[in-house]
Amino acid sequence: EKCGYSHFMLKEIMEQPEAVRKTISPRLVNREIVLEELNDAKELMKNISRIYIVACGSAYHVGMVGKYAWEKLLHIPVEACLASEFRYSEPLLGESSLVIVISQSGETLDSMAALREAKRKGSKVLSIVNVMGSSIARESDYVLYTWAGPEIAVATTKAYTTQMVLLLMLGNYLTKQLNRIEQDEYAAIIRELQSLPEKISVILNNLEHYQKTAANYFNHNSIFYIGRNLDYALGLEGSLKLKEKSLSNIVEVKSRGAEVIALTTELTVNQIGSQASEMFVIPKTHLLLQPVLGVIPLQLFAYYVALNRGCDIDKPRNLAKSVTVE
Numbered sequence: 198e199k200c201g202y203s204h205f206m207l208k209e210i211m212e213q214p215e216a217v218r219k220t221i222s223p224r225l226v227n228r229e230i231v232l233e234e235l236n237d238a239k240e241l242m243k244n245i246s247r248i249y250i251v252a253c254g255s256a257y258h259v260g261m262v263g264k265y266a267w268e269k270l271l272h273i274p275v276e277a278c279l280a281s282e283f284r285y286s287e288p289l290l291g292e293s294s295l296v297i298v299i300s301q302s303g304e305t306l307d308s309m310a311a312l313r314e315a316k317r318k319g320s321k322v323l324s325i326v327n328v329m330g331s332s333i334a335r336e337s338d339y340v341l342y343t344w345a346g347p348e349i350a351v352a353t354t355k356a357y358t359t360q361m362v363l364l365l366m367l368g369n370y371l372t373k374q375l376n377r378i379e380q381d382e383y384a385a386i387i388r389e390l391q392s393l394p395e396k397i398s399v400i401l402n403n404l405e406h407y408q409k410t411a412a413n414y415f416n417h418n419s420i421f422y423i424g425r426n427l428d429y430a431l432g433l434e435g436s437l438k439l440k441e442k443s444l445s446n447i448v449e450v451k452s453r454g455a456e457v458i459a460l461t462t463e464l465t466v467n468q469i470g471s472q473a474s475e476m477f478v479i480p481k482t483h484l485l486l487q488p489v490l491g492v493i494p495l496q497l498f499a500y501y502v503a504l505n506r507g508c509d510i511d512k513p514r515n516l517a518k519s520v521t522v523e
């Protein structure tokens with residue numbers, strides 16, 4: 198079942214080009230994003246003044262990226278909410294709010310409860326789900342499926358990347374339907390969407406680098422991930438400024454005795470390279486799609502660190518694939 202891989206996690210990491218391709222390509226027709234599941238998108242969005250993206254765990258992290266991308270694309274306030282908190286935070290639900298639920302399994306109890314609360318208060322619910330016919334899929338007004346295939350390892354990889362890509366596609370689709378995006382920008386995003394599977398493969402072709410880096414760092418007591426929010430929301434100049442700031446963070450951390458592994462794109466390799474001990478370089482893509490590629494090196498690094506430490510990779514201690522009880 199593991200097809201020669203030592204763990205499901207690595208198998209599923211390696212399946213990402215295909216999973217992302219399957220999620221994207223049926224929805225790209227003649228250089229347009231086509232979401233048949235949403236044929237009345239204009240009608241759906243007509244009175245929407247606020248969007249909540251609700252999810253648990255990794256799917257919530259996808260929602261956090263979505264918040265930045267969607268606000269930039271749609272010019273509507275978007276909030277990413279942890280499903281377990283949603284019911285208790287008195288969200289402004291009603292006809293003018295749209296609720297997006299993201300869930301791999303489609304069975305997570307907190308996400309389900311948030312969905313029901315949203316519907317009870319009159320909001321439409323659109324879900325992004327991996328498991329066909331799951332509870333969340335069944336109860337949603339609209340469902341978009343990620344075509345990641347079954348994900349066995351508890352740590353999500355291909356479900357995460359396909360959720361991310363689908364959420365970004367959906368954001369671009371809605372902004373196009375609402376005429377809120379320039380044609381050139383839209384065309385550039387479509388081109389880059391098409392090339393994502395290939396670019397993921399480029400990263401995956403270099404497993405030895407992650408293996409080696411992990412072998413050098415696996416016995417450190419702490420690893421901190423440092424980064425600023427998604428700098429794409431701020432445009433080119435803002436992005437440049439943030440990168441400069443990131444650079445000074447690196448210098449600061451190094452001066453306090455830490456070693457630095459930098460995750461960067463081809464564009465900034467030279468700037469960053471002189472300051473970092475190691476680099477994970479991802480191919481250049483549209484800024485909005487960068488998180489889809491950026492996560493792959495982090496998955497590989499986590500996998501090889503866990504391998505070196507002798508962890509139970511596919512079933513980490515005290516973690517369940519989905520939590521269906523309160």
Ligand code: BG6
Pocket residue numbers: 253254255256299300301302303304305308351352353516517518519520
């Ligand atoms: C958590 C799992 O309880 O549920 C996480 O431990 C997972 O790994 C989260 O990301 C959400 O699961 P799902 O199936 O709703 O995406």
